[in-house]
Amino acid sequence: MLGRASKTFFHLVAQSGTLRKLASRYGMRKPSSFARRFIAGETIAEAIEAARAVEARDMLITLDLLGESVTNLNEADAATRGYLAVIDAIVRSGIERNVSVKLTQLGLDVDKASTIDNIRKILERAGPVGFFVRIDMEHSSYTDVTLEIFETLWRHGYRQIGIVLQSALYRSEEDLRRINELGARVRLVKGAYQESKTVAHQKKADVDAAYSRMLKTLLTDGHYPAIATHDPVMIDIARSWAREHHVAADRFEFQMLYGVRRDLQAMLVAAGYRVRVYIPFGEQWFPYFMRRLGERPANVMFVIRSILGERR
Numbered sequence: 001m002l003g004r005a006s007k008t009f010f011h012l013v014a015q016s017g018t019l020r021k022l023a024s025r026y027g028m029r030k031p032s033s034f035a036r037r038f039i040a041g042e043t044i045a046e047a048i049e050a051a052r053a054v055e056a057r058d059m060l061i062t063l064d065l066l067g068e069s070v071t072n073l074n075e076a077d078a079a080t081r082g083y084l085a086v087i088d089a090i091v092r093s094g095i096e097r098n099v100s101v102k103l104t105q106l107g108l109d110v111d112k113a114s115t116i117d118n119i120r121k122i123l124e125r126a127g128p129v130g131f132f133v134r135i136d137m138e139h140s141s142y143t144d145v146t147l148e149i150f151e152t153l154w155r156h157g158y159r160q161i162g163i164v165l166q167s168a169l170y171r172s173e174e175d176l177r178r179i180n181e182l183g184a185r186v187r188l189v190k191g192a193y194q195e196s197k198t199v200a201h202q203k204k205a206d207v208d209a210a211y212s213r214m215l216k217t218l219l220t221d222g223h224y225p226a227i228a229t230h231d232p233v234m235i236d237i238a239r240s241w242a243r244e245h246h247v248a249a250d251r252f253e254f255q256m257l258y259g260v261r262r263d264l265q266a267m268l269v270a271a272g273y274r275v276r277v278y279i280p281f282g283e284q285w286f287p288y289f290m291r292r293l294g295e296r297p298a299n300v301m302f303v304i305r306s307i308l309g310e311r312r
C-alpha cells in the first residue's frame with residue numbers, strides 16, 4: 001500500500017502554493033536542475049531540442065504542453081493558442097508531428113461546449129498537416145465526459161486522434177471493448193491519479209492483472225495500440241503475447257515518459273520495437289512533476305540531492 005499512500009501524499013503536496021513557488025524557483029533554472037530529469041524545459045525550443053535528442057536514439061515522440069485544471073475560459077483560450085503555436089513550431093522544426101493534450105487544460109472544468117470548440121480548433125490546425133493528437137486521460141471524475149467528447153469527435157470524422165484507458169479503473173475493460181469496436185487507437189496506462197475503491201482497484205496486483213488482460217485484448221483486437229508502461233513484467237507479457245499471436249512489431253508501440261527508464265527504452269529499440277517517448281514541457285510543470293514523484297518515492301531522494309547540490 002506504500003504506492004497508494006505516496007500517491008495521496010504527493011497529490012496533496014501538489015496543491016500547495018508555497019511548494020509550487022519554491023519548486024518553480026529551483027526546479028528548472030539550470031540544465032542540471034531537478035525537474036529537468038522529467039520535464040524537457042519551459043519553452044517549445046527546449047522541447048524540440050529534447051525531441052531531436054530522443055529521435056536521434058531512434059525513438060518516436062509525443063509533445064505535451066503542460067497545463068491542466070484551468071479555472072476560466074481565458075486560461076482555456078490561452079492554452080488552446082499555446083497548442084496552436086506548438087503545432088506550428090513542430091511543423092517548422094521537422095520533428096515528428098504528434099502531441100498529447102488534456103481536456104481540463106482546454107476548459108473542461110468550466111464549460112464543455114467551449115472545451116469541444118477548443119479541441120476542434122487544435123484538430124483543425126493539426127489534421128491537415130498530418131498530426132496525431134492523443135487525448136490524455138485524467139482523474140476518474142472526467143472519464144465519462146472525456147470518452148464522450150472523444151467518441152463524438154470520432155463520429156464527426158476526426159480520425160487522427162487517440163484516447164487513453166487506465167487499467168486501475170473497474171470500468172476500463174468495458175470501455176476498451178467499445179473503443180476497439182469504434183476502431184480508435186488506445187494508449188493503455190495503469191493510471192496516475194488517486195482514486196477511491198468505489199471506482200478503482202486499490203492493490204497493485206489487481207491493477208497489474210487488469211493491465212495484463214487489457215494489453216492482450218489490445219494486441220489482438222486493437223488498432224495500433226500503445227502499451228505505455230515502464231513495468232518490465234508488463235513489457236515481457238506484451239512481447240510474449242505478440243510473439244505467440246503473430247502480432248508484428250510494427251502493429252503496436254511501447255510508450256514511456258521522458259526521463260524514466262531510459263535503459264529499458266534503449267533495450268526495446270535495440271530489440272526491434274517501436275518506442276515513443278512522452279515529452280512534457282512548459283511553465284505549468286508542478287502537478288505533473290508531483291505525480292512522477294508519487295509513483296516512485298526513490299525519486300524524492302534524487303530531487304533532494306539535486307537541490308542540496310544546487311545550493312552549495
Ligand SMILES: Cc1cc2nc3c(=O)[nH]c(=O)nc-3n(C[C@H](O)[C@H](O)[C@H](O)COP(=O)(O)OP(=O)(O)OC[C@H]3O[C@@H](n4cnc5c(N)ncnc54)[C@H](O)[C@@H]3O)c2cc1C
Nearest residue numbers: 136137189190191192228229230231255256257278292295
Ligand atoms: C507515455 C505515457 C503516457 C501516460 N499518460 C497517462 C494518462 O493519460 N493518464 C494517466 O492517468 N496516466 C498516464 N500515464 C502514467 C501511468 O498511468 C502511470 O502512472 C505511470 O506510467 C507509472 O506506471 P507504470 O506502468 O510505469 O508501472 P509501475 O508499476 O508504477 O512502475 C513500474 C516500474 O517503472 C519504473 N517507474 C514507474 N514510474 C516511475 C517514475 N515516475 N520514476 C522512475 N521510475 C518509474 C519503476 O522502475 C517501477 O518499478 C502515462 C504513462 C506513460 C508512460
